Amino acid sequence: MLSLDIYAWIQENRECVELGFIKKIYQLDESSFLLKIYTDKTRSLYINLRGWIYFDERETPLEPSMFVMFLRKRFGGRRIIKFEQIDFDRIVRFQMDNGYELIFELFSEGNVIVVKNGVIERAYRERVWRHRAVLRGEGYVPPPQRHNPLGEDVCEVVNSSRYDMVRTLALEFNLGRYAEEVCTRAGVDKNKKGVEGDECERIKKAIRSIFNFHGGYVYEDFFSPFPLSGRTPVKIFSTFNDALREYGKKKVNEESEEVLRLRRRMEEQRKLAEEFSKDEEKARKIGDLIYGHFQEIAELLEKARRGEIEYDRKNRKLKVEIEGEEIVLDINKSVGENASKYYEKAKKMKEKAKGALEAIKKSEMEIEALKKKEKRDERKKVLRRRRFWFEKYRWFITSEGILVIAGRDAKTNEEVVKKHLGDKDLYMHADIHGAPSVVIKSEGKEIGEKSIEEAAQFAVSMSKAWNAGFGNLAAYWVYPSQVSKMGESGEYVARGAWVVHGKRNYIHHVPLQLAIGEVEYQGVKMVMCGAVNSVISRTSEYVVIAPGDIDKNVFAKKIAKIFGIPVEEALKLLPPGGIRIMEKKGLKID
Known part of the structure; x- marks a missing residue:
């Protein structure tokens, strides 16, 4: 979820949280928590530290983790006075009636932080950054604040x-x-810098319009x-919460049964580690107590040996209570030998932990290796795909x-127009000699502005502007009836070349950038190199490239390795020249 998603969810569901009571807190796995909140009825609030918050019923564990036990002591049965988002960021805060946050x-x-009077009492993950520290005893400081989209400084920024x-x-x-919305x-042109004329007010109005929430919408x-x-x-x-719940289930189901089985095993191991650590701490504490009450325990042992006090004669054990701890x-x-026994147990528990x-x-x-294997297997299917x-x-x-299709050479430049430019299609060309003919296929759909810009x-x-290192260039589009082989009288039109008649519809300052990622088309997964927005709208793992100094052949090998395709296929995808990596997400590539 983005900051706006969290803002929208809170607007929709605040009354289901504020003034309610936290009945129970659970930790479902390493990054997921469930809060049972009672207002007019009890609801289960699912919070995943990797960016999710919505109401949803989940299966809860029988045994609480040590961290959850701490949370229950501070927040169990307490009333939520205020529930809010901090600084339009991906941070939510529950302010309680006992002064805790x-x-x-x-x-x-992600992180879970317990704050009292502005000071951190405990954090799920202690971290230190250049601009802030999340440590016990430190004051809580949110990350550096961005600008408020509803503020008055939008145009200045x-x-x-x-x-x-x-x-x-x-x-x-x-x-x-x-x-982009x-x-x-x-x-307003999303690629331009700065605003002019009435663009400032139009941007502000558009921002205000997206804060008009109604329902929830799930896209592909x-x-x-x-x-x-x-x-x-x-x-x-009808609600955004329902949309999030539906989408959340879809994301969870993306992991295979084998991966989920390993995750369950890992959670059991995590619980064991906590239990062993708890046992180690207790055994060490008892050893310290025995030495701390050395004389008192020596006297009790002596009395037991003389039969002056009751003890388990069969097992020769004496139970005593010191500082609330049963020993x-x-x-x-001897006293020292009894203490050593507990220290030895602490040592064993430490080894087990x-x-x-x-x-x-x-x-x-194992999970990482399995996911990589599943990805490789999936990509092998890509090689055998339709x-x-x-x-x-x-x-x-x-x-x-x-x-959108384009020619690779003179022969295919001829083909894309002669064979595939239909009456409802559009013809696109870069405003430079040495560019492919590009056909935007209608196929019964309306060709929108986004598609034209991306083409x-x-x-x-x-x-050839790519190989020349251009930063941007103009392109134009025309209707099929404007494209022909008929030049001026006596003019020779070479194979692969076409003559454009009439008005050209120009798009200026188009940046030379492409993105590469694995997408799904008609149920088939395939690697696509296309306009940046076309790729990032279809996959969360991609790399954005521009003209640069990385050799195309070297880069093709990296792409081939990442996506599990032949180097020859990777080369066919790439533009004509050196590469520079502008941005990458979800892919490990140098």
Whole structure:
């Protein structure tokens, strides 16, 4: 969930949390917690530290972890006075009637922080960064605050940013993927820098409009608390919570049964490690108590040996209570020997805890190895997959689901137009000599502005401008009737070349950038190199590239290894020239 998603969920569900009582807290696994909250009825609030919060029923463990026992002591049965999001970030805070605060940070690996009077009493994960420290005894400080998207400084921030419009809105205002929706609603070029004229007010109005939440919308690869422009949801729900629950189940089911089995085993190992640590702590404490009350215990042992006090004569054991701790003493042993027995037990428990932690690490490695194997197996299927007719050309699928094809050479440049340019299609070309003919296929669908913009980026990136190191270039599109082999009288039109007549519809300052990722098309997984937004709208693992100094052949080998495809196939996907990595997500690539 992004910051806006959390904001929307709280707006929808605040009254189901505030003034309610926390009845019980559970830890489901390493990163998931469940809070039973009673207001008008009891609801189960699922919180995953990797970025999820919504009401959902989950199976709860029988035994609480040590951390959960601590949370229950502080928050069990207490009333929630206030429930809020901190600084429009992925952080939620429960303020309780006993002065405590329970804070969940839902980014990166996540954290749970217990705060009293502004000071951290305990953290699930203690961490230190350059700008803050999450440590016991330190004051709680949230991460550095971004700008509020509903604030008055939107235009000032946009105009002073070194990024283009969409990245500034995404990064500086925590809007993430919704930044593109703002640009679309405002009718502002997402790739431009700064605002001019009435664009400032249009941007502000568009931002306010996306804060108008109603229901929940699940798309093929994400979700939102409002309908997105140009996208058709797979399912619409009356509440955002229902949409999150549906999407959350879909994500959980993506892990195989074998991976889930290993995760369950790892949780059991984690519980054992906690139990062994608890036993070690107790045994060491008893050993210390025996030495701390040396004289008193020596006298008790002597009295037992003389028969002056009762003890278990069969097993020769004497039970005593010291400082609230029950201690079993062997009357055949001295005080020092009894203490040593407990210290020896503590040592054994420490070794067992260490063994359990090593087993957890081994399980984590097994899960990682299994997931890699499953990915390799999946990619082997890609090699044996069905092949589509358009793969003989350069191709990609736009974020609106429109197929775009382009020629690879003179022969295929001739073919894409002669064989595949239909009456309802569009013809696109970069404004430079030495660029492929690009056909935007309608196939019965309406070709939207997004598809045209993405096809323009594809056209300029696959031209010789890439090898020349251009940063941006213009492209134009025309209707099929404007494309022919009829030049001026006596003009020779070479094979693969086409003549464009009439008005050209230009798109200026198109950045030379592409993205590569594995996508699904008609139920088939395949590696796609296309316009940046077309790829990132279809997969969460991708790499964004621009013209650069990395040799194309070297980069192709890396891509081939990552996606499990032949190097030759990777080479066919890439643009004509050196590569520079601009951004990567979910992929390990240098």
